[in-house]
Amino acid sequence: MKQAAAKAAIAHVPDECVVGVGSGSTANFFIAELGGIRRRIKGAVASSEASAKRLKELGIRVLDLNGVDELPVYVDGADEVTRHLAMIKGGGGALTREKIVAAVAKQFVCIADQSKLVDVLGRFPLPVEVIPIARSYVARELAKLGGSPAWRQDFVTDNGNVILDVRNLAITAPVELETRLDQIAGVVTNGLFARRGADVLLLGTTTGVQTLKR
Numbered sequence: 001m002k003q004a005a006a007k008a009a010i011a012h013v014p015d016e017c018v019v020g021v022g023s024g025s026t027a028n029f030f031i032a033e034l035g036g037i038r039r040r041i042k043g044a045v046a047s048s049e050a051s052a053k054r055l056k057e058l059g060i061r062v063l064d065l066n067g068v069d070e071l072p073v074y075v076d077g078a079d080e081v082t083r084h085l086a087m088i089k090g091g092g093g094a095l096t097r098e099k100i101v102a103a104v105a106k107q108f109v110c111i112a113d114q115s116k117l118v119d120v121l122g123r124f125p126l127p128v129e130v131i132p133i134a135r136s137y138v139a140r141e142l143a144k145l146g147g148s149p150a151w152r153q154d155f156v157t158d159n160g161n162v163i164l165d166v167r168n169l170a171i172t173a174p175v176e177l178e179t180r181l182d183q184i185a186g187v188v189t190n191g192l193f194a195r196r197g198a199d200v201l202l203l204g205t206t207t208g209v210q211t212l213k214r
Helices: 002-012 025-035 049-057 095-104 132-144 174-182
Strands: 018-021 043-046 073-076 107-113 126-130 148-151 162-167 187-190 200-205 208-213
Touching (some): 002 025, 002 073, 018 095, 025 049, 025 073, 025 107, 043 049, 073 095, 095 126, 095 187, 126 132, 132 148, 132 162, 174 187
Parallel strands (some): 018 073, 073 107, 107 200
Antiparallel strands (some): 126 187, 148 162, 200 208
16 A cells, blocks of 8 residues: 555656655655656655665665755655644654655655544654753653653664654644644654645555545
8 A cells, every 4th residue: 555655656756856755664665666767857855864875776866955946746654644634754753854855845745555544643652853952851841731752762863863752642733733842942843744734645545545635
């Protein structure tokens, strides 16, 4: 189902463009598909070092986002997604770069299998990227909001920061919560993608790929 969604996403990649590429298991399927059309794209911007490595191995030129004027499309997976196309992302720890690349892109195409579709976000623990010195303080602030934060030990992001995974949050107002969490001193960003959610969801199911749009 992930592979089917990844194949469907190729139709959203214009010729001669630079494409934004996400991170994680589903994005890896897309990277593999992208290898088949590498001659008709200019290159890619990767949201993680791991994705950049995979792209280079397939002979796809990897560009720095600072040198790219426009990004027509960004393709990435999600840990959870609603029918309103708000998401939780960051299970792999690349949430900050994913959020930056998504912000630049004109269109965000989310690819996922049917198990990722939920009515309310929060069953999957919400990742929060934190400056290391602020870890304990941010954890206390997250607890005040009703969450149960856990330090993802032995893990450092590509940006040199740490991750707190927050459980026990029923996220009924994702835009508001995303904004509130980002205002905590020491938080780099959080894994709620609601202010800039997906524009298109390609959902792999047992009966084929379903397309949901905003």
